[in-house]
Structure formats: C-alpha cells, structure tokens
Amino acid sequence: MKNNRPIIIGVTGGSGSGKTSVSRAIFNHFPNHSIMMLEQDSYYKDQSHLSFEERLTTNYDHPFAFDTDLLIEHLKQLLNYESIEKPVYDYVEHTRSSDVIIQEPKEVIILEGILILEDPRLRELMDIKLYVDTDDDIRIIRRIKRDMEERGRTLDSVIEQYLTVVKPMYNQFIEPTKRYADVIVPEGGENHVAIDLITTKVKSILD
Numbered sequence: 001m002k003n004n005r006p007i008i009i010g011v012t013g014g015s016g017s018g019k020t021s022v023s024r025a026i027f028n029h030f031p032n033h034s035i036m037m038l039e040q041d042s043y044y045k046d047q048s049h050l051s052f053e054e055r056l057t058t059n060y061d062h063p064f065a066f067d068t069d070l071l072i073e074h075l076k077q078l079l080n081y082e083s084i085e086k087p088v089y090d091y092v093e094h095t096r097s098s099d100v101i102i103q104e105p106k107e108v109i110i111l112e113g114i115l116i117l118e119d120p121r122l123r124e125l126m127d128i129k130l131y132v133d134t135d136d137d138i139r140i141i142r143r144i145k146r147d148m149e150e151r152g153r154t155l156d157s158v159i160e161q162y163l164t165v166v167k168p169m170y171n172q173f174i175e176p177t178k179r180y181a182d183v184i185v186p187e188g189g190e191n192h193v194a195i196d197l198i199t200t201k202v203k204s205i206l207d
Helices: 019-028 052-056 068-079 120-125 136-150 155-180 192-206
Strands: 007-013 035-039 084-090 095-103 108-112 128-133 183-186
Touching: 007 019, 007 120, 007 155, 007 192, 019 035, 019 108, 019 128, 019 192, 035 068, 068 084, 068 108, 068 120, 128 155, 128 192, 136 155, 183 192
Parallel strands: 007 108, 007 128, 035 108, 128 183
Antiparallel strands: 084 095
C-alpha cells in the first residue's frame, strides 16, 4: 500500500451485479471517516457535438463511451489532496451537463463502474480491486426492474438492449477484467462476509 496518500478501492462487475450495493456497504461502514464515492458513469464522454439521434446510438457499455483520460486526471488530483470538478451526465439529453460538482479530496476513494479494471492506467492507481460476480439471470432481472421502475423503459426495450449490447459487451470487455481483481465477491451486497473482510482491511490501512 502506498502511504500518505488516499486509498483507492475499485469496485466493478456487470450491470445489475450489485457493485453499487457493495460500494455503499463499504461507504456506510466508515461514517466517521473521510471517504467518498466516485462513479465511472459521471465520466461518460461529452456528446454535445452529436445530434440527439446520433447520441441515442451510443454504446454505453463500450470503453470508448468513457472519458477515461479525464477520470485518471481527476484521480491523480484527488491523490494529491486537490479538489476536482466532477462532471454531471444528463441521461435525458444523453450528453454531459454544463453543471459540475466540486468534490473535495478524501482519505478513501471508492471508484465504482463497469469498466474501471479495463484500462491498465486506472488499475495502477488502485490499492484494492473488487469484482462483484453475480449470475446473468439475476443481473437481467435487476436491470429490467430498475429500467422499468426508474427510467420509464418498456420490457421489450430493456430486453432488446440487453441482448444486443449489454450482454455482448459484458462478455467482451467486463468479464475478462475479473482476472485483475484482488477479491471476487459473489452475490454482491448480500455477501456480508466479503464486505466485512474488505472493511477490516481498509480499517487496518486507515489505522
């Protein structure tokens, strides 16, 4: 572990794997510590130069969808205890919003996203790398529920997107990054033993 600088915990896995639940469980374990969450989803590329129709065809599960250079730049600033202007993504307009969020540096950074282990430059910055591994059928059910309840999508559109984009991209880009993980967490946020082990490890570093 690198001393005197913030700790970065990377949490990845497919869409609907429970990586956000795992991230929140770790975050909530340290209420009195200096800790923050950073979502890779905030770093989708600015698409304001494209027409709305073109933006709709973007493959959001491909590494090219993300502004990884900016994410790396921001992580390096946070590691130097400098604040960043975190971008805000507008899911309605399918491009980056003009708003930013000022994020102050913290001692622990939980970096969460589907493709955070895909880029070697990102992997090098992480102290602990977690891969949340959940069966495909559970992930598709969770995605259907989320997209229909929270994003107003139809069942057919969720299934179509899953079969044509989400599943092939998972097999091509996300699942292969499992080999880079220090810890593989089956069953996501329900795996209290794994979360206890990770939080104990983080506590030992902080102390």
